[in-house]
Amino acid sequence: MKSLQNINDLNSQPVSGGVLVNNIEKRYGSKKDIITALQGISFEVNKGELFGIIGPDGAGKTSLFRILATLLLADGGTATVDGLDVVKDYKQIRQRVGYMPGKFSLYPDLTVQENLEFFATVFKTSIKENYDLVKDIYSQIEPFKHRKAGKLSGGMKQKLALSCALIHRPSVLLLDEPTTGVDAVSRKEFWEMLKRLKEQEITILVSTPYMDEASLCDRIALIQSGKLLSVNTPGGVVKAFGKKLVAVKSENMLELLNDLKRFENIENAYPFGAYHHAVMKNGDAKEVENYLIKTGRKFELKNVEPDIEDCFIALMREPNE
């Protein structure tokens, strides 16, 4: 009986290096004012995967990361990181994860190099020993290694924080909103760095409120109000959209939007950059064209593939079960 139990245990263990989240719940506050941050969420991240948690502020991303980093206790459910339990094995997990919190948390009064040395020493290693791992990122800020961390620009702080999270060669990286408030150029650079890190077989969990970053992940979890809306590959999420989408533009975009909203074959219409997107109940661009011709307005339209933001909007509209 006992040996059978062990076999079952083995089967339920995730592949070493991954992350397993099982029905995790988190609530804050007391009796009267309870805020539910996580409403029982479950997903699995494979070893070496670049996994994105995509959702707006207040969705529960930071609570989830803090639970996985063993800095916060869940109110329900279980989770393992690298095969280790976040409650029982927290000490071992701390040796193996690299955590980059959403808020800049390095020592502003230490220099760039001192910060990195400090984190290396805490984990009983040295910059020299793991230089190959951080080289790609650290070499970009090395010219400023004698500058105090508090005096760095946003993009440079972010590179230093990532170097510090990596210096002990973690098997799992937890990056909580590393690109929030960072401009489009620095955001693109950061994702290029992550792609190269993936080749080192580090499992990376990264959260972001920017929907356009989803396509850069192997798989994504869409999260809103403490609930997962979907877990899939970016391509899989788009495929599951399951409806025709039409992009339309015209001189007066405000009136166009109202016209689109009035058309019974359209389920939802909303601005989307230079165009409006219309989610079709029936038909496609042809129906919209016929309808808009009757309004007498000049317009331009085309059938388009949905992107992650279209999918997120559609999932947000689905009634709760």
Add this chain to the structure above:
Amino acid sequence: MSNDKVITADRLTKKFGGFTAVDTISFDVYKGEIFGFLGANGAGKTTAMKMLSGLSKPTAGTASVAGFDVYRENEMIKKNIGYMSQKFSLYEDLTVKENIRFYAGIYGMTNKFIKEKSGLILKELHLDSEADRLVKSLPLGWKQKLAFSVAIFHEPQIVFLDEPTGGVDPVTRREFWSMIYQAAASGITVFVTTHYMDEAEYCNRVSIMVDGRIDALDTPQQLKKSFNAVSMDEVFLKLARKAIRTAD
């Protein structure tokens, strides 16, 4: 949108010691226009906005905002503009109603006006039943929409919005922009910064700052044409990649 200029900046410059944060920028913004003010981190956006809102004296150049001179009449500028940012907008420990009263009071609105307009705004935002709730207990999207209503409560000529939609969900982000359109249609000029490039498309005109200069200023359509780009994202990247400086 009309031809009345509500902001004019002429060779406006700000130096901090030997560092030129804003480098001889010139532009006009018209009444009722939605003017997108883009640039990478460190390009000089915040410094420029501080000068335009009367909080920081320029080193050189001239500018007038809402008809007032940025050197001599900065107190008048403050009375005639509204301001909202993602980081700071409302007092978390005051209720919805108290926040409205507080800001309206600061701008010298009468009790009668405050009472009438509060009711109207709360109804529009569907917040009537939440008037006595502490702001900290509201979802972020509601907070940002309320903050915007508060910023234009005193009916300013211009409202400055500094990354108003950062971190907001895609549905609320669009509701927020529909409020911006309404404000612009009522004659309020909207001066807005954002990191979301799809929002750049919603502006009447967009300026892009690089290393303290304005390197491009036009309608989104014309910018895409000039830079031979399919999206504003591409225009932005083409320009911002030329930046030399990296300071924040």
